[in-house]
Amino acid sequence: MRKKILYFFQSIIIYFFYFVSKIIGLKLSRIIFSYIFIKGGNIFKSKKIIINNLNRINPVISNLEKEIIVNKMWSNYGKTFIEYIFLNTFKKKSDHINIKNKKVIDKILKKNKPVIFISGHFANYELMSMELTKAKAKLATIYRPLNNIYLNPFMEYLRRNFVCENQIKKGLNGVKESLEYMKKGYSIALMVDQRVSEGPRINFFNDGAHTTTLPAQLSSRFDCDIVPIYISRNQDDRFEMEILDPISISESEKKNKELITKKINTVIEDLILRDPSQWILTHNRWK
Numbered sequence: 001m002r003k004k005i006l007y008f009f010q011s012i013i014i015y016f017f018y019f020v021s022k023i024i025g026l027k028l029s030r031i032i033f034s035y036i037f038i039k040g041g042n043i044f045k046s047k048k049i050i051i052n053n054l055n056r057i058n059p060v061i062s063n064l065e066k067e068i069i070v071n072k073m074w075s076n077y078g079k080t081f082i083e084y085i086f087l088n089t090f091k092k093k094s095d096h097i098n099i100k101n102k103k104v105i106d107k108i109l110k111k112n113k114p115v116i117f118i119s120g121h122f123a124n125y126e127l128m129s130m131e132l133t134k135a136k137a138k139l140a141t142i143y144r145p146l147n148n149i150y151l152n153p154f155m156e157y158l159r160r161n162f163v164c165e166n167q168i169k170k171g172l173n174g175v176k177e178s179l180e181y182m183k184k185g186y187s188i189a190l191m192v193d194q195r196v197s198e199g200p201r202i203n204f205f206n207d208g209a210h211t212t213t214l215p216a217q218l219s220s221r222f223d224c225d226i227v228p229i230y231i232s233r234n235q236d237d238r239f240e241m242e243i244l245d246p247i248s249i250s251e252s253e254k255k256n257k258e259l260i261t262k263k264i265n266t267v268i269e270d271l272i273l274r275d276p277s278q279w280i281l282t283h284n285r286w287k
Contacts (some may be wrong), residue, residue, distance in 0.1 A: 004149070011150035018085040026089065029082045030237060037078030038071050045282040053281045056205045057272060072277035076233055080124045084155070087162035090127060091134070097127060100242040104227065105135050114138070114182050115225045115246070116215045120193030120268050121280040123233040129164045129189050131241055132229075140166035140181040142174055142190040142214075164189070175214065182222050189229075190214065193268050194283050200258055204265045209286050216260035219249070226260070228267045232278045 021029040042050075050073075054066050061069075083090070090096060099105075108115055117139075119128055129141045141164045146152040160167050166186065168177045178188050192212055201208030219226050225246035232240050247263050254260075272279045 007148040008150055011148055014151060015154075017082070021082050021085055026083070026086050029086075030079045033078035033082040034075040035078070037074040037081070041074040041077065041282075046284075049284050050281045053283075053285065054276065056207065056286070057276050069277045070281070073279070073281050076123060076278065077280060077282075079233070079237065080126075083124055084126070084158055087126065087130070087158050091130060091162045094134070096237075097131060097239040097241055099131060100240060101244065104243040104245060105132070105137065108187070108225075108227070109136065112185070113224060114185055114187045114222060115227050116218050117187060117189040117227050117229055118192045118215050118264055118267075119189075119229045119231070120191055120271060121283075122271065122278045123231045123239060125191065125231065126159070126163050127239060128229050128231050128241060130162065132187075132189065133164050138186050139164055140168055140178070140186045140188055142168045142170055142178065142188065144170045144194075178214070178218060179221075182218060182224075188218060192264055193272075193279070193285070195285055195287055200261070202258065202261050202265050204285065205269060207286055209265075211261055211265060213257045213261050215264060216257035219260065220254050220257065223254070226264065228264075228271070230271045230274070232275060 017033075021033075024032075047070075050070055051066060054061060054069060117128075117132065119125065129139065132139050141159075143159060146155055156167065166181065168174045168181070168188075182188060190212075192215060196210050196212045199210045199212055202211040203209075204211065215226050218224070226249070227246050228244040230242045230244065234240065244267070247260075247267060249260055249263070
């Protein structure tokens with residue numbers, strides 16, 4: 001009961017923030033919430049987890065560099081938080097994002113064969129699936145519902161209407177839904193950078209971390225490519241989105257889900273190392 005009350009008041013505050021932001025506009029909202037998250041982020045999220053994550057990513061990084069990365073991360077987090085209410089604006093335009101390596105998505109569309117798109121929580125991660133759907137990819141995305149029962153329906157509404165119409169709730173039923181979508185020729189997009197409650201411990205920055213093997217399972221079952229995607233935020237708040245070449249998987253490796261998952265983790269490591277401040281560092285990946 002106590003948690004429900006907390007979620008209720010939390011949702012009221014967030015809805016108020018979104019209401020005000022629609023009035024003052026995107027540019028000013030980004031400035032305000034970048035500042036709020038830089039100054040107050042550590043009140044709500046453990047700074048210890050963030051620093052531990054940075055130490056795993058780069059053990060020799062200096063304290064000054066850590067402070068710069070953390071502030072940039074919180075700035076991006078604040079901007080991404082408030083950008084949810086402007087997803088309809090992003091849906092209508094394209095001048096906010098530059099897509100690199102478009103030839104990969106062009107090949108996928110020409111083949112008319114499903115693939116597995118994988119990524120992590122970089123910059124404004126919602127824009128990746130949005131841009132794939134704008135490119136006419138036949139897509140379904142897997143998401144984790146918010147714990148806040150008063151806020152989650154609104155977030156689901158935003159995702160279904162402005163990111164990707166076909167939303168699959170994470171879990172056992174979600175796996176079944178994913179199979180059904182792929183049988184109908186849909187590609188699947190999912191984040192693979194966070195801890196799962198079950199699953200093998202796969203090496204991730206030199207330590208075992210519970211990792212989903214769903215991309216490997218789907219790839220093996222449907223004999224389809226696994227395609228990584230990366231997105232980053234520039235200083236002017238424009239985005240760079242890159243569609244990478246499919247992960248190389250030999251014929252002899254196709255049924256080895258742990259080996260494929262290890263390759264996926266290696267790709268995510270490389271993307272994080274490009275700029276750790278683009279990654280949401282608040283998640284306890286190795287719990």
